[in-house]
Amino acid sequence: MRIDSMVGPKKQVGKVIKKLELAEKVFEMVVSLPETLLFKPGQYVSLRVSESGIRRSYSVVEYASGNIKLLVDVGPAGLGSVFLENIKVGEALEVMGFFGNFVVDxxxxxxxxxxxxxxxxxxxxxxxxxxxxxxxxxxxxxxxxxxxxxxxxxxxxxxxxxxxxxxxxxxxxxxxxxxxxxxxxxxxxxxxxxxxxxxxxxxxxxxxxxxxxxxxxxxxxxxxxxxxxxxxxxxx
Ligand SMILES: Cc1cc2nc3c(=O)[nH]c(=O)nc-3n(C[C@H](O)[C@H](O)[C@H](O)COP(=O)(O)OP(=O)(O)OC[C@H]3O[C@@H](n4cnc5c(N)ncnc54)[C@H](O)[C@@H]3O)c2cc1C
Missing domain, CATH: 3.40.50.80 (Nucleotide-binding domain of ferredoxin-NADP reductase (FNR) module)
Structure with missing residues (x-):
């Protein structure tokens, strides 16, 4: 794994390594990322949720050992929800991040x-x-x-x-x-x-x-x- 903490948001192809239905229509997902980036608690990632490149944002619950944990509500049933409800452990996921200034100072x-x-x-x-x-x-x-x-x-x-x-x-x-x-x-x-x-x-x-x-x-x-x-x- 390459430590690249000085650069800003990056596009990476991650891999879903865990997916758990925590409650009705709410999933916890862990995605492993090849590169390590600087993360401020409160920031989010942008996921590619369609072949044509449409993206949806998801806040990062935890970032540890190169893995991001996400919490996904698939209730809205739009493009992002359907894509993430169907994605399986082992599949690739394009992740861009980290973004946002919603952080504790x-x-x-x-x-x-x-x-x-x-x-x-x-x-x-x-x-x-x-x-x-x-x-x-x-x-x-x-x-x-x-x-x-x-x-x-x-x-x-x-x-x-x-x-x-x-x-x-x-x-x-x-x-x-x-x-x-x-x-x-x-x-x-x-x-x-x-x-x-x-x-x-x-x-x-x-x-x-x-x-x-x-x-x-x-x-x-x-x-x-x-x-x-x-x-x-x-x-x-
Ligand atoms: C910075 C940021 C961080 C985000 N982090 C998370 C996160 O950690 N977890 C998460 O689940 N979502 C998060 N979201 C919302 C997420 O990006 C999607 O917008 C949401 O999941 C719906 O995407 P969709 O494509 O399924 O539905 P869309 O096609 O985008 O929307 C379908 C319809 O559902 C409505 N809608 C969207 N979301 C909800 C909702 N939660 N409840 C009720 N109605 C809704 C929309 O207004 C629209 O009318 C975040 C959004 C932003 C901007």
Missing amino acids: RNELEDKKTVYFVATGTGIAPFLPMIHKLKSFYTGKVILWWGVRYERRLYWQQELKDMETSWSNFSYEIYMSRPEEGWKGKMGRVGDDLDGVNAENTSWYLCGATEMIEQMKERLLLKGVSETDINYEKFF
Whole structure:
């Protein structure tokens, strides 16, 4: 493997080495890449999903030993979803990356007492490596709010519990918008607890549906959070 960490995004032909259906229509995929590049937690890759060269973006959940882990919602059923639902372990995949400025910045967070991560669906993907990165330098509180529609589309329950147990600064809450009988967690939308938050000295990372991001942004600005403390990545 060649270490080429000084160059920017590159096009590489990777190979799918693992594919797992985590929940209904949600896959975790691991793709091995021939070259190692510089990665900042929160960044994404662009995958070629058609013969004609059409591409779709996917956030990187983990980058280790030359392998990227991706979290793929095939629910939208468009070109990208169908391609990735059908791709098999052992097959080639053209990957371009890494891209994006949706990352955690040590200097920006220095004086913040709490960092909030707010996701809908697979919008949680970039947050895992970002939170992992924060663990190495950040001393304030880190709170994750995750909005999921159905219990059958829920995953990473043990991973989140382990993160909470291993780092006392971190806590999370799941908001189920269409819960079934027996759901014991919170019901409703991901921003439901925002009114009760003291937003002074907080920083916000929003990821997933544009509708959620726009609503959260508007409410955060009204609460006095400055625009520079609201970071977001719109998936669709
Ligand atoms: C920077 C970036 C990072 C991304 N990271 C991820 C990721 O980590 N995991 C992931 O699953 N997706 C991610 N996405 C979204 C992904 O790139 C695709 O847009 C999505 O998977 C749909 O692609 P498609 O070709 O199947 O559907 P398209 O043909 O692009 O869209 C079909 C229809 O579905 C709608 N739609 C698209 N996505 C969703 C959705 N999630 N829920 C409901 N409706 C939707 C579209 O608005 C459209 O109407 C990311 C997008 C961006 C811009």
